[in-house]
Amino acid sequence: MTVKTLERQDIVDFLYTEAKILDEWRLLDWAALFTDDGTYVVPPIGEPEAIPTKSLYYIHDNRSRLQERAERLLKKEAHVEYPHSTTTRNYHNILVSDIESDVITVECNFTTHRTKREVVDTFIGKIKYEIVRENDRLAIQRKKVVLNLDSLRPHGKISLIL
């Protein structure tokens, strides 16, 4: 098997694909992008490096929790997202580090718009990914979403996957 050398563009395409999967509500496919020990976390606002025993995260999912999150959101009884909201995710300022190493670190800014019942909420911030090569594919080992907001007002919730 020949292992293709990874280019920055491969990483960028991978991120854009993730965003597209989420915008298309293919949430099980999204969960499948993670490694078996993958995690998805959203630290408290203003404390991007918070220690999870000292400060409460908004989201602190291990692999099984993020699977449950994806499955839950697809159910009709996930009332907050039924009918599904419409989302547009944009990733910008993508910086890829250590493309040669086992764990590739990627940082980007994001803007995610969510609209439902004629109300648009916009989430902005920074995402840090740790991406690994796994069986000829790229997979997310860690996704950390740092919100650059003062509070969750007027959004009120993080019902969608950021």
Next chain:
Amino acid sequence: MERIIQDNVEKSEFLVNRRVFSDKEILARERAEIFNKCWLFIGHETEIPEPGDYKRKKVGGRNLLFVHSHDGEIRALFNTCPHRGALVCREDSGNSRVFRCFYHAWSFKNDGELVGMPGKDGFPEGFNDEGTKNMKAVNRLENYRGFMFVNFDENAVSLEEYLGNAKEYIDLVVDQSEYGMEALGGVQQYSVRANWKLLAENSVDLYHGMPTHKTYFDIKQAQDPNLKRVKLEGKGINLGNGHSVIEYVAPWGRPVAQWTPIWDEEFKNDMEKMKERLAERFGEERANRIANYNRNIVIFPNLVINDIMAVTARTFYPSSPGYMEVQGYSLAPKGESDKHRLARNNNFLEFLGPGGFATPDDNEALELCQEAYTNNTEVQWNDISKGMVRGEGNALATDELQMRSFWRHYNSIIQASLDKEVAHQ
């Protein structure tokens, strides 16, 4: 004008006029008669443990500075400059001996006393002899077992008297820790596009548990093959003064101390030990109540303490009839091991908070109520009758006695205020 509630015990029917959720005049009365006169939660004493620690807080629409002054006292200062009004402290939290207003550089000790002003020669000697140039403190700030409240009415009854029967239930929450409870960092600042009273109702409403949170209970069932049927059973209790509680059993794990299969086996032993220790301290019966029963408490008007799969306190305030700002706290025993703390927090986040599997659905339910109150002119009444037929002393946790208790008290304040006006006309 229509009454705001109809309380018909004979018919076992209780109705609330929907205009209380959408009317600006009602909100003005709530501000004057409720938020300016009731005890309002400002925060937990452990948020500012050291002298100099401070945190900005919005309470009852005011901008306050919750501060641990160097004389050892905890104060709530109005965060406004006695000179020309600017917000003095702009950081959300920190530690400082002095606060300096940047506008003309007046500075204040952390007990509020004015200690410096440029251009002193422009003011007479003894200019501040009466202390009117100090940052003003809220006169009434009282503490019940770490929970701190302010009251903007100087003549209010004491906090203890106000809490009344609710103290017993706060005690059950606090007694789970031998060393007291502490507030975690990361207080959740969010909002709901709905009237504030809908959240007071929702927080002691077990009736909505299954239909609204089915997805959560599905997950619980998948995690625990032995969980045949989700049981949510207990009592609803009126605590007086508008406070109420539900006390009940539920299928989720409780960090102190009811094990659940998402936690490893080692925890099981730890939790048995915790429970033994509770029994030593309080006897079997109370230990069982502390460890195995859940409590959702509403302290009128706007504090909820939920001791459920974790302990959360939330407080909320209306900036308009259809919008509230919410603060959500997580409380945990001081000295809890890191491993337990993580398990607790993960249990919290599975259900609670803006990213949980349940709270966003509550948020949605409240917003849908608010959205449909556009029909209030033609469709006027909310029904809160469930369980009346059993008699109010026999209410189940899944009945609506808790909300009726809130509304009866609310009515005694707001209807009285409306009637007074009519009498004067």
